[in-house]
Amino acid sequence: MRNVIRGLVVASLLLGSSASVLARCGDRPGDMPAVHAVSASVAAECGCCGRPLGLQRTACIVPTVRAAVRARHLPRRCLGRAVRSAARSCPLECPPPMRAGKCFDTIGLACTDVACSPDQPCPLPNAFCNPRCLDASTCTSDADCDDGNPCSRDTCADGTCAHECLCVSPVGGTFTCCPGPAAECSPPPPTTSTTLPxxxxxxxxxxxxxxxxxxxxxxxxxxxxxxxxxxxxxxxxxxxxxxxxxxxxxxxxxxxxxxxxxxxxxSRRRFKDGVSYLDDAERGRLRAELMRIRLATYHYRWENSCTAEHLGFIIDDLGKSPAVSPDGMTVDLYGYASMAVAAIQAQEREIAALKGEVAALRHELDERKSSHR
Structure with a gap:
């Protein structure tokens, strides 16, 4: 009888400890989006850059975050995290506000014609607002044409920007060039010419x-x-x-x-070869790899500190991973999402096993109780 009760207590502790771990801010899918939404609300309602941070925290940041908790827009476990995040978005001194621009597609590595501004962000998560994507006819000097690509020569002639792509970094017999809004490199020519053929x-x-x-x-x-x-x-x-x-x-x-x-x-099978489904061990390995990914908030270097923070991981921290594209420069969203699915499947099997053990122990306990009546 004592062994049965001890087993029930252990199983309950296992399930309880799992629930307490999941209750930490950031462990559930909706936590960080809620934190960032509250930070954006603080930026909109508190006028972050208008007064000292200490006064902001007392007069507006904390009340705004608590109001979000009361309205159930933010989990209570994330209150402290949201206050810190909102405070970081309100520096003592703010640089000039971000200028309007056009959205830069980080997958196609090119400017688009989608207009954007601090009040009208880019509609897709793989794009950011870049003032350098504005029409080339607005340039008055070479500095106006800087596309953020150190591998291109940027010049302004008669009000029009020109970008000459320079692939001059031979690595392992190939040429490399940094991605930029206006310059795109082709495969290296057979000679050592540095101009785009x-x-x-x-x-x-x-x-x-x-x-x-x-x-x-x-x-x-x-x-x-x-x-x-x-x-x-x-x-x-x-x-x-x-x-x-x-x-x-x-x-x-x-x-x-x-x-x-x-x-x-x-995702259609007819487009694929070598299809091999993951077993339990492989799903467990992917879950362990996913749990080692360090999430971070950050700004891109071309953004000022008053813009909303981004959430994600840093490719340099991972190395080779299903979540990273083969070029090592961009995120493989399909692989990243599949890792999360594998982790959920592995966790679900563990939870089902624990529930089965608890049910078996309860059944054994009920039988022992009936036998003593």
Missing amino acids: PCSDACRYYLTCGWPVCPIKPPPTGAPPCTTQELGAPCSERGERCDPGSTCGETLLCTDRDPTQPSCPI
């Missing part, structure tokens, strides 16, 4: 991957509508892009290599 006979119109997740109401791609351009047809202007009218952000791009390689997330 003209589009050869190999240039064709390729279809790009499009958005990582298809939105219900797709925003504009920023590319002009296609007219005579056709998929697979020859083209001469490298980097020319047009919108064929897709509902998931795909565009036609003039280039000499398929931009969807090594692959886009396509």
